[in-house]
Amino acid sequence: MELWHAWTCPYCMRVRMALAEKGLPYAEREIDLGSKPPELLALNPAGGVPVLVADGVAIPESIVILQYLEDRYPERPLLPRDPLGRARARMLHDQVTARLGPQLLKLARGTPDEKAQAAEAVRAALATLEREAPERGFLVGDYSIADIALASLVLKLPAPLRPSGLGLPRLAAWEAAVAARPAVAANTAVPRQARA
Ligand SMILES: N[C@@H](CCC(=O)N[C@@H](CS)C(=O)NCC(=O)O)C(=O)O
Known part of the structure; x- marks a missing residue:
């Protein structure tokens, strides 16, 4: 490939x-x-x-x-085995993408007003997700494409807008668990770390 x-x-x-x-x-x-x-x-x-x-x-x-x-x-696998679990993982993948994806672009390249609106949208989206997130563990049980989608966006946010910076305990624990995965750490580092 x-x-x-x-x-x-x-x-x-x-x-x-x-x-x-x-x-x-x-x-x-x-x-x-x-x-x-x-x-x-x-x-x-x-x-x-x-x-x-x-x-x-x-x-x-x-x-x-x-x-x-x-x-x-x-x-x-990166999707649960049961069909409802799979549906939930796909749904969360799409929801976090739709809610957070456009905000990252605005935070990076927007006008000051757009940046402020994007920061507010991120806070609102993560607060909603905090209420839905499990107390511990990954978003739909085992690690899945829902976690991958959220990690790809959250780990690019400035520290004060990440769950840990916003004081969202469930998502902060999720963030720490996800960031510790070698497959995540190796692929989200900015700037890119030198390869062996
Ligand atoms: N919906 C696409 C979005 C991909 C996307 O936005 N890629 C950007 C870089 S982050 C890109 O290639 N932009 C240049 C372009 O579209 O011409 C996906 O999930 O693969």
Whole structure:
């Protein structure tokens, strides 16, 4: 497999984290988002990353890639076994993506007003999630794509906007547990840590 990705892109982080959790080897094609290579546009005319190339087929969209990896490599699963658990993991994946994803962009590149609104939206989204989160452990039982989605966004937030900074005890415990996973730590470090 070959993964086209940008190091700091949270959607690429999700795919790298899933590949690492499953222990799957892959060739990296790391790109500069400011200067996309024509080869990437040939694989994904929309021009975005991540794109996974598996058996010669280009798969864009992180959720589609995560689902493909789950279908093709079900060992070390990242979805619960029972259908309702799977539905809940997918739902949380989509909810955190929709609520937090756009805020990260605004926090990074918005006007001062947009940054303030984005910070408020993050506080509100995480406060809601705190009420729904389990007292301990991962979001839907075993570690899943819901945790991966949330980790890819939360670990990019400035410290005062993270669950630990906001004083949200359940999510703060979740954050510590997730950040300690080698597959997460190795794939979310910004700047990228030197590889051995
Ligand atoms: N819905 C996409 C979002 C991916 C995305 O937004 N990627 C950004 C980098 S973080 C990108 O490639 N931007 C450049 C572009 O779309 O041209 C996914 O989940 O894979």
